[in-house]
Every structure is written in structure tokens, then in C-alpha cells.
Amino acid sequence: MAPYTPLVASQLHQLIFYHLDNDFLQNALFFAGRLHGLEPRSPDTAHLIALCHLKLGHFKAAYDYSRDSRLRGNHLGCAFVFAQSCLALERYQDGAVALEKCRGLWAMRNHWNQHSEDTRRHQPDAAAVLCLLGKLCKANGETKRGADYFAESLKLNPFMWDAFQDLCDSGVPLRPGNVFKVTNEMCVRLTTSMSTETPSEGPLQTNPNGLSAPNTPGVYDPFNNSRSALDPGLNHGGPNFMSRLNGNIPSLPAQGQPLSTDWDTPATNGTLYEEDVLMSDSQAAHEGGAPAAPLRARGPIKTFVSDMITDAPKMRPITSRYRKAATESSNDAETTRASSIPVNHKRTVSGHAPPGTSSSSIDSQSTGVRRSARIKDNPVKASSSSRVASIFNRNAESRDKKELPKASRATGIKSRSTAGRAVSGNSRPPPPGDRDPKDIRPASSTSSVREVAASRKQIAPLVDLPEPLNQEREALQWLLSLCAKLGEGYYELSRYRCLQALQILESVSISQKETPWVLAQIGRAHYERSAYAKAADVFARMRKIAPSRTENMEVYSTVLWHLKQELDLAYLSHELLEIDRLSPEAWCAIGNSFSQQREHDQAIKCFKRATQLDPKFAYAFTLQGHEHVANEEYDKAVQAYRCAISADNRHYNGWYGLGQVYEKLGQWDIAEKHYRSASQINQTNPVLCVCIGLILEKLKKSREALAQYTRAVDLDPKSAKARFMKARVLMKLRRPKEAYTELEILKNIAPDESMVHFMLGRLSKMLKDKTGAIKHLTIAMNLDPKAAPHIKDALESLDASDDDFEEEDME
Structure with a gap:
């Protein structure tokens, strides 16, 4: 007799999750194939097998498996995998349409501060989907629309760093200090997570307290400080897109006031699935009609996890481990009544009841059940409570004897034994913070007033920002300030304001400065300023810290090319090739090495190989164009430079290369146009100003040329060529005294x-x-x-x- 299909499917789900979590992707794909054979019409199954193919880099297979569910628009996971596959397959419009079609599944999701070592969300939230939409639109050439998506993603989650980078690379004007700041929603989430005790079986709720958005000015907008809540683009409750995203952003309550008058506890079988363990979607269901898999039994009480240690700021997370242990003990105690109250256990495929249990009985028993009602109607035996409490106390004492008393004071728990009983729900009634106001029966007006006063007294210490909450907020503020400083440096560098970028990046702490990413940005800033010796020193330091890093190594190889260090350049290219033969940066370094030896044909082959490995690598096309110019192959050079501009419209080197080619061909009007396009992107480059001045001189526009040379000298007072050209134009204009002054300065620079x-x-x-x-x-x-x-x-x-x-x- 064949085994019961849902039981087999449940086992396969667990195996797939196990291998995915341990990065055994081939194993996960194998068992996903078995699951797909059992349930070929299930969108959950399609999501899992498509996800395995996506992680393995099989983009076309992931596209095919997730396509059918995408057409129905009822499964967020399939739509997200499908959009990611479209991004890799350059089918950008299809991916954007799929995500927009299921907007109702992700528009109000926010998973910030809901990921940990043992809890994760396999479904994306609104910020992640908006970021992917921005990438799709940017790749499709819709820069403005993509920038709008990136901006909305950052408003929901300021830690979307790649969205911020894409905005900077797109040339969008930003104020990084306003992007990376604590929002009201973050404060509420921190306060709620530190002050309330959420049952592990409860479903996810984006707004557990039911707070409404404040109708006050000063609504958080990192891209426009002057806009208020009255602005129709940000007004809460309106029909537009931002209203739907920000419609229920609660504000931090005043000190001394309760968080909310609605003391609701999430129901055990609500409308949303528990996304940290559920790889399916809320509206997805098995189309085969088979009953759901049985629930997974809870395991023994887990041991404590050691706290993460950070350098700055110096803090000790006090209540996080205590709260985690209390929640786990509560979960273990409640397993005795799991048969009577079905719950959404971790990684249950669909969240339905076990076979033989009707859905109507489940809804009637669990929907709308409060914690107080559960404790009242389903008391646990005293022996069970004491056993759980003793295990909890024994673990707590062995793990951290110093942290527990502070945690007890912060959470309002008197002693360990009391904590065990309170968590398991044996003898003490739940605190008022866990009740529903509708469950409180007013015997008289006097008793009602006393009850409310007593309840507020118990909640007051939680709202008065206890030490653990202050530490959490301090850590969050420190992290956001670090992101703001690094973001400001990156933004200035994307605008080619290299001096400002260097000042900002040099001001970060030593522990952060001596990291590969920061050193790479500092090296790039020196390179853009033509300070090649300093750039080489910074990149050398970076390679000592991260010898296997290939990112930004094409810049380092160009720096060595300018310094004419042939041996160092050859050694670098050899090392990069050993690290990763399929890295486009490695082939750029090899091409620069051949170019240094004047073997331009070999260099062109290397640069072509780099562009084959990464067709969006604009700098490789530019280097290829430079080699064609050296061989006087101007038609091929123009084609290479145009490919660079197509890959990145803000790649000013490609515009400069086109201007250089047309200048050599004597087409000075076209050359001026391309030089000005490059200068508009990089407004701090004196070389571009000199090139424009030269063209203007040939067009008999000496006064305009003088303005360009003057600007170049102002940008770089040590630029010998800019000062020489300025003096020459002054001589043409019969202004010998001014020209003589410039040449006297130049004589000291180049004697x-x-x-x-x-x-x-x-x-x-x-x-x-x-x-x-x-x-x-x-x-x-x-x-x-x-x-x-x-x-x-x-x-x-x-x-x-x-x-x-x-x-x-x-x-």
C-alpha cells in the first residue's frame, strides 16, 4: 500500500529546507524534483524547485518552473524567483509585470528586525520587492522609474544598501543623512519586541497593536525634508502608492504612556502564515485537493545561544536571551495541548490541520483566541509547570548568572520560579499588556478605574525605555550613523567630488576604515584625482587584508599602468588569474599588462574576453577602445566606446574616448559635444576641461577656451598642462603680464x-x-x-x- 502522500510531502519539505539551509543545493534540487513529481500542480512545490535552480545559477530552468504560478499571480515566492530569473535572462519587462501583478501580496509586508540565527523570512517584503523592481527598470533603461522604486524601498528599509548604491550610480541627487535615520516604525518595532511577549505559534502581523498613523507633519521622507503629511504623495490613507505603503506606520508613544489600549495577542491560526518557517504564500493552496500534511511535533527545550559581541557601541544585550528562553519554555509547555489547538508550526507546507480534522473546527477553536482565554480554558498541570520552570532555571543559571537578574527587572518578573510559571501560564494571570480590553468585565466604575490604573502601572516601566531598549536603540543609531557616513562618502565619489569623499571616508573609525570596501573606495578616489602613487599604496594595503578580492582590481591595474610598474602589473595579473579565471577584472589586468609592453593586439583580445564574461562591464569596453586608438583603428574604437556607454550611460570614460577619436578625425564639433557630455558627468576632472579648451581653440573661440583652462587650473592648481594652455591663450589674447605670471608658477611646478x-x-x-x-x-x-x-x-x-x-x- 502506498504511503499517505501529504506525509511524504512533509518529509520532502523538511529535507529540502535542511539542504537549502546548509547550502547543499544539489541535494535540495534532487528532493525538490521528488516533491514536484508528487505535487506537480502545487505552487509551493514550483517555488521550491525554481528556488533551487535559481541558487544554482540555472536561470532558464527557474524561469520555466515559476512561470505558470506567475501567470496566476497568487504566489509571491514564485513571482519573486521569476523576476530574479528575468533579471539574469534580460527579460526585464516580464519580471516587472509579474511583481506588479501580485502587489497585494507584498505591499504591506515589512520584515525588518524579524530575522535572526534561528528565524528567517523566506518570502520577500515590500522593500525587497521594490528594490528588485528598481533593478529591473534600471536594466531596462527606465532610469527614472527605477530610481522611484529604489527610493520607496529605502523609505521602508534604510538598510537596503544596494538600492542606495544604484541611486548613486544613476546620478540621482540625494541627502544620505536623511536616508539613514531612525524611523517611527523602527522605534515602535523595537519597543514592541522588547516589551511584549509574542507567542511563537502566532502568525505574522504587520501592525499587531492596531495603531493608526499619526496625522502630524514631519512624516519621515529621506529625500525631501520639506514635505509633510499633507503632501498628497505621502498622505496617509490616500489612494496612491505611498499611502498604501505608509498607511499604518505607527509613531513612538510618549514617555510614560502605554503602547496601546488594545492588548491583543495574535491568534494562533490567523490569516497570515508564519513566514519565518513557511516557504508558501498566504493565498496559495494545493490544487490537487489532497489534505494537508500533519503537524510537526515540537522538540525539547533548546539551549541558550551566546550573545553576539560587537566593538561599538559597548553594550550587553540583557533581555534578548531571557526572552528567547522564556518563549522556548512556553512553547514546550504548550505542546501538551497541541492536539486540541492546531497551530502553524514551523515549515508546515500549507498550515492546514492534520488529516481527519475539519477546517471549520479549527477556525472555531483557534481564530480569535487570546492568550488570556487560552490560559483560562486550557490550564496546565502544576507538575508540568514546575518541571518546565526548573529546566528553564537550571539552563539560565548555567548560561549567564549575571544577566538574568537585570533581565528580570527589565521585564517586570520577580524571580526565576515565578518566571517559569508566568511563561507557561499555570498560576498567575497574564499581565494586562497581553489582554484584550473587551475581555475585561467592569464590575463597577470604581473597580474599572482601579483596573486601568493598575494595568498602566505595570506597563509604565516598559514604555519608559528601560536599559535594554536604550541599548537596542543606541546600537541601531550607531549602525545607521555608520551607514550614513559611508553612504555620504560613496555618494560624493559617485559625483566625482573626490576631495570631499576622501575627507568623509578617512574620518570613519579605524576598525571600519581598514576594511576592503572602504579602502577600495579611498583608492578609487585617489585614482580619479590622478594621485596614482597614493592610490597604489591604498590598493596594496587592501590586497594585504583581502588577497583573494577581485573587485576594483581593474582600477588597481590601471594605476600600475600609469605608474609604469610593469613587474608589479604582471604579478598582479598572474595572481588574479589564479584566483578566478572567469573574473573580468583579471582579464583587464592582463590586458593592461600587455598594453604596458605595447602589445596592443594581445591586450585587445584580453579586453574582449573580459566583456564576454560580463557584457555590462563598461570599463573593459573603454580599455578596448583605447587599444584600438593606439592601433589607429578608429572605427573599431568608436564601436567599443559606444558599447561602454550602452553598458553604463554615466561612464564618462566612454564619452571621453569618443571625443578623442573625433578629435583625431578632425570632427571638432562632434568632439566638443562628447567632451562636454563627459564633463557634465564628471564635473571635477581638469583633463576634460583642457580637452574642451583645445577644441575651442581650434574653433577660434579663444575666450571660451580661456574660461575652460581657468576652470581646470581652479580644479587642480598643480596641473601643469592646464596652466601651460592658459598661459598660451593669454599670449594669443595679448595679455602678456597675466601669461607671465602663470608661467612663473608653472616654472616651479615643472622646472x-x-x-x-x-x-x-x-x-x-x-x-x-x-x-x-x-x-x-x-x-x-x-x-x-x-x-x-x-x-x-x-x-x-x-x-x-x-x-x-x-x-x-x-x-
Whole structure:
């Protein structure tokens, strides 16, 4: 006789979850295939097998398995996996449509502060879905729409770092200090998690206390401080998208006031599934009509978990372990009545009752049941309570003898034995914070007042922000301030304001500064400022900390190329190739090494290999274009630069390369256009200003060229080329004194440049300083003997008038 199918399916679910949690993806895929054979029409099964294929990188298989459930729009997990597969397969519009179709399943979800070592949410919340929608729209070329999705994701969860990075890379103006800040919803969630005791069997609820949104100005908006709750874009209760997302954001209650007058406890069999252990969706159901799998029996009481140790700020999480132990003991005590009150146990496929139990009886027994009602109607024997309490006390004493008294005081529990009884629900009635006001029967007005006063007295210590809650808020504030500082540095770097970025990144703590990511950003900032020696030192430090890191190594290889360190560059490329042969950064380093040795054809092959490995790697296309320019293959260079711009529209190097090609082809109008496009992206690069000035000079626009050179000198006072070009234009405009001043400064920057002394000699002639002219022309002849004939002609013509001054003398 064949075994009961739901029982087999339940076992397969447990096996799949086990292998997924331990990253044995092939094992998970194998058992997901067995489950799909048993339940081919179940959306939960389709989600699991599609998820396994997605984690293994089988994007087309994940796309196929999740496609049918996506069409119905009734399973969030399938839609999310389908959208991720579409992102990898470049089917961006299909993925966005699938997520929008099931908006009702994720619009009000918020899983912040609900993930831990033993609890996780396998279904995405609104912030995660919005971030994925932003990625899909950005990849599809809808930059503005994608930026809107990223902004909404950050409003719901400021820890969506990749959404913030994508906004910066898209060129969206931001105020990072307003993005990373504590919201009212965070405060309420922290207060609720620290002050209330939630039963482990209860379902997830996005707003457990039923608080309504405050109708006050100052609604949190990290992208516009001036907007208020009266703004139709943020107004709560409205029909628009932001109203639906922010419609029930509760505010932190005032000190000394209770959190809420609704002392509801979530029902044991509500409308939402427990997402930390459930891989299915609330509206998904087995289409085969088979009864659900039986509930999983609870295991023995778990041991305590050691606290996480952080460097800053210095805090001791007091009540977290105590609350966890109390909850676990409560769960163990309540298993004695599991047969009478079905609950959503962890990783139950559908949350239905075991075979033989009708759904109507389940709903009538469990829906709307309060904790007080359960304790009243289902008392547990005293022997069971004392046994649970003794186990709890013995574990607590052996784990942490110092932490427990503080935890007891913070949670209002007198002693360990009392705690065991209170948690298991034997002798003491539940605290008023766990009751429903409807369950309180007013015998008289005087007794009702006394009851409310007594209940508020018991809740008051929880709202007065006890030490554990203050520590939690302090940790959250410290983490957000760190993200704000790093985010501000990244934002300034994305705007190519490198000096500001360096000041911010250098100001972080040593423990954070000496990390690979921060050092990589500092190295990039030095590279953009053309401070190649400093950039090389920073990247070398980074490689000592993370020798296997390949990210940003294409920048390091370019730095070594500029420094002409052939041995170091060859060694770096060899190491990167050993680390990961399929890394595009490694092939860029190899290409730069060949380019340093003037083997341009070999370099082009390496850069093409990098673009094959990552078609969105814009810098590899740019380097390939540079090599084509070196080979004077201008048509191929234009094609490579255009591919770079297609991969990243804000990649200013590609625009610069196009301008360089058109300048060499003599198409100065087109060259100016591309140079200006590059300068608009990177407004702090003096080289781009000089390039624009050169084109303007060729177009006989000397005054406009002078403005560009002046701007370049202001951006980089030590730029020898910018100051030289400025002095030359001043000579053309017959402003010799100003030109002489610029050349005197330039002489100190580049004392061995013969052209500087030659121009000083010409200017001295214009200023009727014959002695100075002879001096500087003689120095120029000594520095550049090859130019001696031309310099001698200048010496012989010192007595001639300035009317014969020609521009060719300065070329």
C-alpha cells in the first residue's frame, strides 16, 4: 500500500529546507524534483524547485518552473524567483509585470528586525520587492522609474544598501543623512519586541497593536525634508502608492504612556502564515485537493545561544536571551495541548490541520483566541509547570548568572520560579499588556478605574525605555550613523567630488576604515584625482587584508599602468588569474599588462574576453577602445566606446574616448559635444576641461577656451598642462603680464620643461625685457638641444618688433 502522500510531502519539505539551509543545493534540487513529481500542480512545490535552480545559477530552468504560478499571480515566492530569473535572462519587462501583478501580496509586508540565527523570512517584503523592481527598470533603461522604486524601498528599509548604491550610480541627487535615520516604525518595532511577549505559534502581523498613523507633519521622507503629511504623495490613507505603503506606520508613544489600549495577542491560526518557517504564500493552496500534511511535533527545550559581541557601541544585550528562553519554555509547555489547538508550526507546507480534522473546527477553536482565554480554558498541570520552570532555571543559571537578574527587572518578573510559571501560564494571570480590553468585565466604575490604573502601572516601566531598549536603540543609531557616513562618502565619489569623499571616508573609525570596501573606495578616489602613487599604496594595503578580492582590481591595474610598474602589473595579473579565471577584472589586468609592453593586439583580445564574461562591464569596453586608438583603428574604437556607454550611460570614460577619436578625425564639433557630455558627468576632472579648451581653440573661440583652462587650473592648481594652455591663450589674447605670471608658477611646478622657458623668453621680448628673454631662451636651448635651431632664430629676432609674432612660435 502506498504511503499517505501529504506525509511524504512533509518529509520532502523538511529535507529540502535542511539542504537549502546548509547550502547543499544539489541535494535540495534532487528532493525538490521528488516533491514536484508528487505535487506537480502545487505552487509551493514550483517555488521550491525554481528556488533551487535559481541558487544554482540555472536561470532558464527557474524561469520555466515559476512561470505558470506567475501567470496566476497568487504566489509571491514564485513571482519573486521569476523576476530574479528575468533579471539574469534580460527579460526585464516580464519580471516587472509579474511583481506588479501580485502587489497585494507584498505591499504591506515589512520584515525588518524579524530575522535572526534561528528565524528567517523566506518570502520577500515590500522593500525587497521594490528594490528588485528598481533593478529591473534600471536594466531596462527606465532610469527614472527605477530610481522611484529604489527610493520607496529605502523609505521602508534604510538598510537596503544596494538600492542606495544604484541611486548613486544613476546620478540621482540625494541627502544620505536623511536616508539613514531612525524611523517611527523602527522605534515602535523595537519597543514592541522588547516589551511584549509574542507567542511563537502566532502568525505574522504587520501592525499587531492596531495603531493608526499619526496625522502630524514631519512624516519621515529621506529625500525631501520639506514635505509633510499633507503632501498628497505621502498622505496617509490616500489612494496612491505611498499611502498604501505608509498607511499604518505607527509613531513612538510618549514617555510614560502605554503602547496601546488594545492588548491583543495574535491568534494562533490567523490569516497570515508564519513566514519565518513557511516557504508558501498566504493565498496559495494545493490544487490537487489532497489534505494537508500533519503537524510537526515540537522538540525539547533548546539551549541558550551566546550573545553576539560587537566593538561599538559597548553594550550587553540583557533581555534578548531571557526572552528567547522564556518563549522556548512556553512553547514546550504548550505542546501538551497541541492536539486540541492546531497551530502553524514551523515549515508546515500549507498550515492546514492534520488529516481527519475539519477546517471549520479549527477556525472555531483557534481564530480569535487570546492568550488570556487560552490560559483560562486550557490550564496546565502544576507538575508540568514546575518541571518546565526548573529546566528553564537550571539552563539560565548555567548560561549567564549575571544577566538574568537585570533581565528580570527589565521585564517586570520577580524571580526565576515565578518566571517559569508566568511563561507557561499555570498560576498567575497574564499581565494586562497581553489582554484584550473587551475581555475585561467592569464590575463597577470604581473597580474599572482601579483596573486601568493598575494595568498602566505595570506597563509604565516598559514604555519608559528601560536599559535594554536604550541599548537596542543606541546600537541601531550607531549602525545607521555608520551607514550614513559611508553612504555620504560613496555618494560624493559617485559625483566625482573626490576631495570631499576622501575627507568623509578617512574620518570613519579605524576598525571600519581598514576594511576592503572602504579602502577600495579611498583608492578609487585617489585614482580619479590622478594621485596614482597614493592610490597604489591604498590598493596594496587592501590586497594585504583581502588577497583573494577581485573587485576594483581593474582600477588597481590601471594605476600600475600609469605608474609604469610593469613587474608589479604582471604579478598582479598572474595572481588574479589564479584566483578566478572567469573574473573580468583579471582579464583587464592582463590586458593592461600587455598594453604596458605595447602589445596592443594581445591586450585587445584580453579586453574582449573580459566583456564576454560580463557584457555590462563598461570599463573593459573603454580599455578596448583605447587599444584600438593606439592601433589607429578608429572605427573599431568608436564601436567599443559606444558599447561602454550602452553598458553604463554615466561612464564618462566612454564619452571621453569618443571625443578623442573625433578629435583625431578632425570632427571638432562632434568632439566638443562628447567632451562636454563627459564633463557634465564628471564635473571635477581638469583633463576634460583642457580637452574642451583645445577644441575651442581650434574653433577660434579663444575666450571660451580661456574660461575652460581657468576652470581646470581652479580644479587642480598643480596641473601643469592646464596652466601651460592658459598661459598660451593669454599670449594669443595679448595679455602678456597675466601669461607671465602663470608661467612663473608653472616654472616651479615643472622646472625642466624647455617649452616653459621658451615661452618665458617670448613673453620677456613682448615686455621689452631683453635680458630676461636671453636668459630664458638660453635655458630652453640647454634643456632641449634638438630645438636649438628654432631657439637660435628666436634669439636673433630679439631686436625685431612684436608685430611679426605668430602663433606657430608657440606650437
